[in-house]
Amino acid sequence: MRDLDLVAPLDELITDLYRALFTRHPSLRSLFPATMAFQQAQLARAFWYLIEHLHRPEEITRTFTQLGRDHRKLGVRPAQYTAFKDALCEALRVRAGEYWSPELERAWMRMLQLGVTAMIRGAEAALREPPCWRATVTDHRLYGPDLAVLRLLPHETFRYRAGQYTTLECARLPHTWRPYYLADGPGPDGELELHVRRSGPGGVSEMLVRHTAPGDEVRLGPPKGNLTLDAEPPDTLQLVAWDTGWAAVKALLQELASSVRRSSAHRVRRVGLFLGADSLSDLHDIEYLTGLEQRHSWLTVVPMTGGAPTEGRYDRLVLAVTRSAPLAEGRTLIAGPPDMVRTVTDGLVRAGHPAERVVHDPLPTGPHALPRFTQGHGTPGDSMPPGQQVLA
Template structure:
């Protein structure tokens, strides 16, 4: 072990001891569950011994707008982020080789994920409460990767080294400190999110109980977790195949939670060498998978009123299947004729891409309140999303109606825009987070166009 790595592991042990001490001294249960608002910080130290947390050195709440302006003013020095991140990971793994085992063999997806995180932070620095909410969830989710506070500190030191390399002669202490404060604010929320989730497993081991091919590139899997896995209809979770350690992809949970303890996933193979191919082509009954914590914004909410439009593309049907089963469970037989109309729009490039049709046909036949509208054909790709949007808005939505969307980000953006143009209030359209990027930054922050995606998660919108 190198001297550098020895220093790191000593710091790791110190952070674990501090974390345990906070738990033991906590009077309100698990750390991070107090009722106060905002980030309490500081919760740890960086590798240079400086504290990091959600408050400034003067104990005042973090004011991110000033750092936002500094970073954006010098953004051309460190972008594209892909190059900055490549330097970051080079520095991280050079200083701490043992950390490499926490990451997948193929780093492209991880680098894209971190790029989205940076863009999200930049967009929301003037709204720190949104960063707190999002990164608290992110910290909870990262527990499945085995990440601990001292590892975040190692990440920060590597980031500083990467910033100096990218900025070169134009590097300044002002720029580095703005980046460090931004990252520390997000890290503090992540650490508190992880601490608040200590009562649940970081991940769930599960055994595959059924694997049904619905075509050459589509499989429906059923798995049984070894511990109780609680979720809400419409949520998704990340899956890891034993064939690809430390590589996770998000999939919607199909079906009503809690019926038989098994979980159902619909997986479309999107390429070679990834998680989807492993699950579709190389997984069999008896194999093991791991699940991350459930998350997601889809949900029926209170008792539905007005017309409900469910819009799914391809395997987005999994989320709608769960929501329909929950809706049915809420309805009493005597009230079914009084429930608001539910219209399910299922989109696909071709009729042959629709699946689970036998189940859906039977479900619709016995529920007079449900109408299913398949939408296929047209130009493959995003052109087909326009066709789906036209079908969804063919009858103008009532202002009291609602719409829930599940599918690729381009589809979600296209249908959301069509619904709002047709008169449905924006807050009546619900979908899961869309990937953030430079084109999503508001014009007041930089010359990158209008804001589109509002939320960043540890995984992009489910496959």
């Protein structure tokens, strides 16, 4: 967008936007978390996503349709989108000052309208499903001081696909949602498993790791994500995970094993799993992983640890993945922190792996992209994909 520099820096534009929004509509403040810094970073990501994808409106529509579905859990109504647009117009006038013009405002409104229209349609299309799901913690196990595996039982049926993630809100931090991968495929008992790495003090990840116990209640947002298998299992598949990105891959392996077990027509020639962590002690769920490899001849597990101080953190992982199989075959699915996902993806493409065969969830975009997209959802300790919680 040519006029972006007229209202820069973007974080100050967003500060002015929320100031105008809450001044005009004080009641909307209750939809937002007490601390706005994280929220403002997410809106910056959403703006950058729109700016960088203006030449791909179909992708914006697809992303923001899902976003509108997800925003139902926050209680956002169509009239509030109008309030948001009005606040943005006021913020644009403040930031641009003497450089403001009707053309500048119209450019921003056209961009925003593309996303808002898709969000409203996404919300309307999801009216038959709950905006969110209440769930009770049934089990909580610590794997070290900063890592926990939780089991949850939703109070209503929660439909999702293996490899997807959900956003979660705990009672101690209302209006604060963070994403986490679901570590098992849909099962008959309806329970869900989450792997959570504490990423810092005071956030959702700390609440879940250190201050949550069986019997506590949480809320879940609609499932989403790109890390799903095709209807027909591929002959060759590479799965790459770092730390709690293992949760998504665990669900995919369960689904794959179930498909092979149910039908002799579902044959898998080779699946390679590259599972990394900063240290051996951070590799958790090892007994389950060992048993899985012993039961399935088509599965090969390659555990990895971070590189030495003189190496890049993920250099060993990239080398192992790129050397493992003919690059023209199969797909590679990647789950983990965004810097790992980017590094492995770049390494595969440089080595000749077709980019369209590399699959991962959206990464933060633009200058405000933050690290650690997937620490707890494989996600993210307390980081999120771009554009989530745009309005609240």
